[in-house]
Amino acid sequence: MSDWSKVTRPIPVPNEWTQPFWQAAKQGVLALQRCQACGHFQHPPYATCVSCMAIDLKFEPVSGKGSIYAYTIMYHAGDRRFAAAIPYASIIVELDDAPGALLAANLLEAPYTEAKVGRRVEVIFQPLNDDITLPQFRLASEAP
Amino acid sequence: MWEHRCKVAVSGVGFSHVTRSAEIPLAAHALQAVKAAVEDSGLAMSDIDGLATYPELPATGHAMVDGITIVSVNCMMAMLKLPNLSWQVQVDTVNIGGAVQQAVNALLAGVCTHAVVWRAMHNPRGTYQNLPGTHAHGASQFTAPYGFGGPGQGMAVAYTRWLERHKQNREKMATLAVTQRRHGNKNPHAYFHKTPLTREDYLSSRMVAYPFCLYDCDIPVQGAVAIVLTTADRARDLKPRPAYLAGYGQRLAFEVAGRIGSLSSYMEGGRSSSRLTWERSGFTPKDVDVAQIYDGFSASVIYGLESYGFCKEGEALDFIQDGRMELDGALPLNTFGGSLSTGRIHGLWHIIEGALQASGRAGERQVKDVNVSFVGASAPVVQGTTFIFVREPY
Numbered sequence: 001m002s003d004w005s006k007v008t009r010p011i012p013v014p015n016e017w018t019q020p021f022w023q024a025a026k027q028g029v030l031a032l033q034r035c036q037a038c039g040h041f042q043h044p045p046y047a048t049c050v051s052c053m054a055i056d057l058k059f060e061p062v063s064g065k066g067s068i069y070a071y072t073i074m075y076h077a078g079d080r081r082f083a084a085a086i087p088y089a090s091i092i093v094e095l096d097d098a099p100g101a102l103l104a105a106n107l108l109e110a111p112y113t114e115a116k117v118g119r120r121v122e123v124i125f126q127p128l129n130d131d132i133t134l135p136q137f138r139l140a141s142e143a144p
Numbered sequence: 145m146w147e148h149r150c151k152v153a154v155s156g157v158g159f160s161h162v163t164r165s166a167e168i169p170l171a172a173h174a175l176q177a178v179k180a181a182v183e184d185s186g187l188a189m190s191d192i193d194g195l196a197t198y199p200e201l202p203a204t205g206h207a208m209v210d211g212i213t214i215v216s217v218n219c220m221m222a223m224l225k226l227p228n229l230s231w232q233v234q235v236d237t238v239n240i241g242g243a244v245q246q247a248v249n250a251l252l253a254g255v256c257t258h259a260v261v262w263r264a265m266h267n268p269r270g271t272y273q274n275l276p277g278t279h280a281h282g283a284s285q286f287t288a289p290y291g292f293g294g295p296g297q298g299m300a301v302a303y304t305r306w307l308e309r310h311k312q313n314r315e316k317m318a319t320l321a322v323t324q325r326r327h328g329n330k331n332p333h334a335y336f337h338k339t340p341l342t343r344e345d346y347l348s349s350r351m352v353a354y355p356f357c358l359y360d361c362d363i364p365v366q367g368a369v370a371i372v373l374t375t376a377d378r379a380r381d382l383k384p385r386p387a388y389l390a391g392y393g394q395r396l397a398f399e400v401a402g403r404i405g406s407l408s409s410y411m412e413g414g415r416s417s418s419r420l421t422w423e424r425s426g427f428t429p430k431d432v433d434v435a436q437i438y439d440g441f442s443a444s445v446i447y448g449l450e451s452y453g454f455c456k457e458g459e460a461l462d463f464i465q466d467g468r469m470e471l472d473g474a475l476p477l478n479t480f481g482g483s484l485s486t487g488r489i490h491g492l493w494h495i496i497e498g499a500l501q502a503s504g505r506a507g508e509r510q511v512k513d514v515n516v517s518f519v520g521a522s523a524p525v526v527q528g529t530t531f532i533f534v535r536e537p538y
Contacts, residue, residue, distance in 0.1 A: 128289070
């Protein structure tokens, strides 16, 4: 299993589009930007709905359950701060509630060899400091 | 079909001496390549009246210093002091293929007569990627905290999806790496011109970002390449046989910045760009005699072959087997060695090889009886462009 204890992650800097995402994560809630006109969820946040061009967008909670859409196993310490965790799984998750909205994460609490396309995962929350909590994923405990 | 089909041609091409990292300023590489391209055309520098480039610095986190880490149009203007310069542009969105297309448009509009396009690529000494500091801003706030540092990972995630959805085996990619290197061994300007690569080298090489091993990634280098474009009637009077442009296209599929790992984005991008190229040129994939497809990372060739219509989705790794991509195969592919052999110079070298093959000037690696020469320059995920060059302008 990758050793994340010695990894110093870059701290996300929220901006006017992304702040509600990070505020929700701090409360242990995964919330994505949703179009109030057509109901489309999207991530990363954007100025307009990428489905219907409406501009009335709000952040709404999602269940945090989904599947691994794609992944890579990092063996190269291109970013030295992640060297202690190598090899580690960086995954892209597609949520059940938000098809097409792809979230980057790490696969935590499991060997990196468990990362496979289609594997069921669920969100967990990893505090980085007093302000920022990262949504992360682990293998889903329930049957799919 | 395109009303301007075969009305513009590539004439001369030029290369700088490619080195592993910066030894001389990048501007000197660009100047060397441009001078060589103009000389290859048999033109005088004073004949050049159009300039275009795409000056992006892919080595992220380094300062943009004109002449050192990028070579802008302004820098080239200052070096050349062209007495008859009448048009110039520096493009942003579609990589170097976009600069070539702008030059084509300028020639068709009659605002210049002989345009030079160059691509100069910097490899700083020391660390290639100077990754973000303690904080991640903008789109990287959703990726950098998870260890998505460089472009390789973004490409690698789409590749795992492709491999597992189509139940494919990454070891088949050895054929691409090894065949391209054999082609590159016939390209005197390639960084790996004298370095062979075996199937065993590929299969035993260290993993970088699974499924990419070392030989799935092009090597960062310092170098530049350039081409001269002119109208077809002028090109016929110049020294080299012209490569006529039958059609081009650009990626027109929509994508939000920062959305990574989307395989469908590559496929939609490639389809949108190639559809226009097929329509404008009047050709289909079956008509193509030789193809250059961008290979900054090996999997880009797979997405290209499928989205441009050369084979079905999920079949590209089988398509390239059994000698098909050899110089005498059914679809000779990346005949100059690709970026995997030349080093990371982006898509202009693919365009140059496409033109050289169409005009019968590819030397030891010339494919026999080429008329239709296809180029997919840049990975179609964000910046794809496609071109078809022909030997006979019918």
